[in-house]
Amino acid sequence: MARFDRYDLPLSTTSDLAAERYRAGVDLLLSLWPGAGEALDEAIAADPDFALAHAARARLHAISAQPADARAKIAIALEVVGRYGTERERSHVQTLSYAIHGQSAKALASALEHTDKWPRDIVILSMPLGAFGLFAFSGMADHDQARVDLCERHARHFGNDDWWFLTYRGWAHGENGNVALGREMTQRALELRRHNVNAVHAVAHVLYETGANDDAQTVITGWLPEYPKSGVLHGHIAWHSALIALERGDTARALAVYDEHVAPSASQGTPVNIVSDTASFLWRMQAYGHAVPAGKWDEAANYASGYFKDAGFPFADFHMALLAAATGDHAAVAARVSALNQLIEQGGLPGGSMVPAICRAAVAFADEQYGLVAEILEPVAHEVVRIGGSGAQREIVQDTLLVALMRSGEARRARDLLDRRLRRRPSPRDARWREQLSVA
Structure with missing residues (x-):
């Protein structure tokens, strides 16, 4: 008797x-909800020759920053699928x-080719x-x-109430500037499956992009x-709450959220999230003119020192440079910049010369x-979009430029940048800065 996944494959x-x-x-994996590992282990125990169960377990290990376990599981999947798949x-x-072996360009090309043939294979489409x-x-x-184009190319293969597809389609549109459609889709996805971390994350981002801080905090x-x-x-979902408090100028609230959920001693997230969330929060706080309490920078830097030692992952390179x-x-920073420049000379750095520039x-x-x-x-x-991550994460570069313009006496250029930002979305912080520049 044939057996099928949720999409009849x-x-x-x-x-x-x-x-x-x-x-x-797979549903738990793609909603990032706890329990995915146990469910997949049970699938493997029930049928040790079930290649896709080993592969999904490998994917979960990779997402959880467990590369050795991911490589071991995908090796089993490759062996088994060759015999039975x-x-x-x-x-x-x-x-x-x-992807698990770091061959990102091959993985992307393979994923796009695969989903053209089997668009409802959501582990690969994700x-x-x-x-x-x-x-x-x-x-x-x-x-x-590109994310929008991929989602729209395959939208006809998914129902209007597919929580997984709505999550990613809404995220894609929200990040690409269609925040109204992004909000509609991501909120619907969260209604359909409340225990869907990717959906609440997407909602938080699209609300950030609309300036709807009260709604996001709720x-x-x-x-x-x-x-x-x-x-x-x-920790990353809580990071959004800390940024909302920082936007409002409520540093006590922002620090309380940071200490309880985001700091290295509090978060149980993956290294890339902990490094980027801590570095970007503390950098924003300091750049906005607030004192960072003693010890917090050192704690974040000490944690980060165990990771991303080699240059070449632009998103991490920038946050390591901040710390x-x-x-x-x-x-x-000088050593990282030198290594990045060498990679550029060899043609091996996604993002190009912009990456060492933002580190400098x-x-x-x-x-x-x-x-x-x-x-x-x-x-x-x-060009900062090329380091990846979200618009909210990358905005720290523009924040740094804006504060630098204000502090170097470039009031006109700072006003122009603030006006562009405020046309895009309301911001209590940007409005305060704009007012200060108007009376300066």
């Missing part, structure tokens, strides 16, 4: 239990293998999407549009207590060389 397993546990595990399953496993997906970290300047405050603190995005610059470790700007800002910061950042600010 056949599964090469002899066990009804394995198929059921796989379907449950269909054409789709072999392509599925091979695509995941490329790979190019999201803030940390293959498109985002490809170095492409138009990856926001969503986060009402939802976060349901999500176990062991969840990989618990080093803020703690006075100029030598670390971090040092100049920490040294209060604000004119130099503006000189470095203004020519490359439009």
Whole structure:
């Protein structure tokens, strides 16, 4: 008797239990809800020759920053699928293998080819999407549009009430500037599956992009207590709440959220989230003119010192540079910039020369060389999208440029930038700054 996944794609397993546990595990995996590992382990136990269960477990290990476990599981999947798998399953496993072994360009090309043949294979369709997906970290300047195009190309294959597709389609549109459609889709996705971390994350981002801080805070405050603190995005969802408080100038509230959920001693997220969330929050706080309490920069830098030692992952490179610059470790930034320039010479750095430039700007800002910061950042600010992540995460570069312009006496250029930002979305902080510049 044939067994199928939730999208009616056949599964090469002899066990009804394995198929059921796989379907449950994939839903938990793609909603980032705890329990995915246990469900997939149960699928493997029910049928050790079920290749896609091993592959999904490998994907979960990769998302959880467990590379050795991911490589071990995908090796099993490759061996088993060669003996028992269909054409789709072999392509599925091979695509995941490329990604798990760091072959991102091959993984992206394979994922796009695979989804043209099997668009409802959502484990593979999910790979190019999201803030940390293959498109985002490809170095492409138009990856926001590429996500929209991919979702729209395959939209006819999904129902209007498909919680998974609504989550990613809404995220794609919101990040690409269609915030009204993004909000409609992501909020509907969250209604359909409340225990969907990717949906609440997408809602938080699209509300950020519309300046709807009160709505965003209501969503986060009402939802976060349901999500176990062991969840990989618990600290990051709370980071959004800390940014809302910072936007309002409520530093006491912002720091309380940071200490309880975001700081390295509190968060159980993955290294890339902890490093980027801590670095960007503390940098924003300091750049906005608030004192960072003693010890917080050192705690964040000490945690980060165990990760991302090699240059070449632009999103992490920039945040590592922020931490080093803020703690006075100029030598670390210089070494990273040198390594990045070598990669550029070899043609091996997604993002290109913009990446070492924004790292150098971090040092100049920490040294209060604000004119130099503006000189470095203004020519490359439009390219920062190439480091990946979300618009909210990348906005720290523009924040740094804006503060540098204000502090270097470039009031007209600062006003022009603030006016562009305020036309895009309301911001209490930007409005305060604009008012200050008007009377200066």
